[in-house]
Amino acid sequence: MLIEIPAVLDAAGIAEVRGVIDEGEWVDGNVTSGHQSALAKHNTQLVEASPAARKAGGLILDALGRTPLFIAAALPHSIYPPLFNRYQGGQAFGNHVDNAVRIQRGSNFRIRSDLSATLFLEDPESYDGGELLIEHNFGTQAVKLPAGHMVLYPASSVHRVAPVTRGRRTASFFWLQSMVRDTESRQLLFGLDTAIQQVAQTLGHSDETVIRMTGIYHNLLRKWTDL
Structure with missing residues (x-):
């Protein structure tokens, strides 16, 4: 990337x-x-x-x-x-x-x-x-x-x-x-983060879909983080 x-x-x-x-x-x-x-x-x-x-x-x-x-x-x-x-x-x-x-x-x-x-x-x-x-x-x-x-x-x-x-x-x-060693995982997280920000601009950060997507992002980050 x-x-x-x-x-x-x-x-x-x-x-x-x-x-x-x-x-x-x-x-x-x-x-x-x-x-x-x-x-x-x-x-x-x-x-x-x-x-x-x-x-x-x-x-x-x-x-x-x-x-x-x-x-x-x-x-x-x-x-x-x-x-x-x-x-x-x-x-x-x-x-x-x-x-x-x-x-x-x-x-x-x-x-x-x-x-x-x-x-x-x-x-x-x-x-x-x-x-x-x-x-x-x-x-x-x-x-x-x-x-x-x-x-x-x-x-x-x-x-x-x-x-x-x-x-x-x-x-x-x-x-x-x-924090994420694997290149592909890091790319997926970046793509998801970008999509969340774009959706939030339209629906707002308090929208349920945005909240669920944000939860998925952080759960994946938690899964893949290498500290």
Whole structure:
């Protein structure tokens, strides 16, 4: 399931995050790479443990908590602290699959990476290339979103970033562990939740049908939750 989540950050939020990270220390992006990724990855990355990364990451986590579509789609249990990368001058990231388990250096924090997320922080008109290319059952989908918009997709997907041939692509990326491990179950819950919200707009949240549907949703969530 690939879901575009608009306006995670508004213009003020983008400016605040960029004001923090643009003043931070950027290093070779392979500091967080596994063996496979290191062979294909060519970019720069904000130092993970830096004050700038922690502050900007906190701003993004706060924004995600105010984004109902993200919560409904991801059913997040744990979120890896957001990281930040840049591509320019032909830099790219070849085909790879994200690590199944992400461990934060210097801590006991670790997650199973069920979902990956990329939050775009640069206007798409300001750079050429840089599409996030995600392979799925129906082919390869190219994603290049406005600043402040995010894409959520299975961490098990083969994906890559096309070379940036003009300008600079800046983004935040991170992984999360969902309360519902199984992808198909999570998709069914998201579809049911979406249908409930649509029906409730017409009938109202106190309608008996809406209440029954909501009960089914929560019983399925209770059945499939993996905590």
